[in-house]
Amino acid sequence: MSHPSRLDALKDHMEREEIPVLLVLHPANRFYLSGFALHDGQCNESSGCLLIRTSGPDWLLTDSRFTEEARRHWPAEFVHVHGMPRLEKIAEFITTLGIRDVWVETHAMCAEMYLELGKGVHLHPAPRMVENLRTIKDPDELAAIRASCALNHRVYETIRPHLKPGVTEKDMAWMLEREFREHGAEALSFPPIVGFGPNGALPHATPGEDRLASDSPVLIDMGGRLHGYCSDQTRTWWIGGTPTDAFRRTLDLVQEAQRLAIARVAPGVSTDDLHATAKDYFSCHGVAEHFTHSLGHGIGLETHEAPGVGPIRPTILQPGMVITVEPGLYYPEWGGVRWEHMVVVTENGHDVL
Template identity: 40%
Template sequence: GYEAHALTVHDARRFAEAGKPWRWRPVTELVERLRAAKDEGEVAAIRAAALLAGEALRRTLAQVRPGMTELAIAGLLEGALRQLGSEGHPFPTIVASGPRSALPHARSSGRIVATGEWLLLDFGAQVDGYCADITRTVVAGARASERQRALYGVVYEAQRRARAGVHAGMSGRDADALARDPIAARGLGEAFGHSLGHGLGLEVHEAPRLSKTNAEPLPGGAVVTVEPGVYLAGEGGVRIEDDVHLPPDGAAAELLSDGLTDLVEVV
């Protein structure tokens, strides 16, 4: 069997030229499905990575001030991750400020962070090869405005609801709805433009998908992200992301990251 999305033309030709009378049979995401359920050691590694990431963020925020660039803050965060023992960065660290925080997949830039702006930090850590993925959104250098508190509250409540309700056996679609429905009820459904989450493991994006297009049941033992967001062009965005383990018996999800999601004002 072979996985069509992973077999290159080069390798297919090499196997064909080997001269053996193989019969080719395509399979779909076989390895990914097998990897989706994590054993105790894998869960422990992801938990360690997630808690390490949370500590790195705390050390970084203690040094963040308006007037710094996004890239400088990303450098502080990546340095703290390394100092605490992260083996690498599973993906390029995202630090997005002000209106750039409305870009869900922004790249850290030379933009200078201004007082009172949103500051979104999406980052990961790696322990024993396994990845954690965390996002926090804070207010830089000032107390949050009423508007900021209201917007943050929408995402906060949606994330708490999803964390409390997600479990093995429910569909990826139903998991996504746990956060999407309350956001939509506040008139912000169109501002939540990505899925609720994804699996974690040796790669930062693995099966399963917590998506409105996924009718498949979430496998027991999976570790997934829970990361709703609201993004308003020209204003900014809020995303809150934690990592959870789905027990095989369908019990409530186990929080692996620190879960410290109250609105932080970096003053």
């Protein structure tokens, strides 16, 4: 879907919500609607925002660092370059357009930003309209996600032979990042998770100096960003001789829970049903207390985006949604097992990437 088509779809949503003006602040939403700046350079900076109106021209607001880049993605006559202080100047410009009431993406604002911007214009919290559009991927987006996922598989195939006793978690994290970059990824989707032995019991383990033992489980969760779209896959392997009975049983349970949950993925199914499928299976085998997180999440321009695949805020699946299914069981005394696939919801069911 082209950026103008996405803007039209957003404006239809705004009209249904009776929202005449929306200030798009979230970087991924800004990029989705314009192609401009998927990321902000720093967590305390902004590359710009979009002022979208159901009537009248739409504007891209930015500062002088991004003037030329903004004009590559937005009609130059509707790029406004503001000065500093940023929020004060944005509010001043909005009022020159005769606008006093603005709906904002509060989830993309800190309290200070909301209060400062609110000194110049009347702010109203907006529902997550752009995120709702982003949950349904168009064919071009699905092609990009498939390519990103394929690269992820390629990196796994490359790094697995290097999992030998003595290598450190940091070594593997650097190796996988290099492989992603050398094969076309713009960046990693997220800092990689590499856990050897008991560190695998930390669902978001930070790679450290721990060295791989001669017989040990290894959990790696990684993803790359290719053509703007993220991949996210987790694998858990036993490196060395014969796996322990505890590891083999846990791996079997995790993979079967995943298989059962994926089998249910189809249009009309609620995401909390998928989570419950895995949770109930673990409960039947007396291990549910070791399943400590949601079953998965949506993925696209962001690694974690709507829809969530857990017991909270359930969503009815629709064709074009892309989710992860990643059950895991964790035991501090020896490690953990997680196995993750990306799954596309299709018209008649699903497709495992």
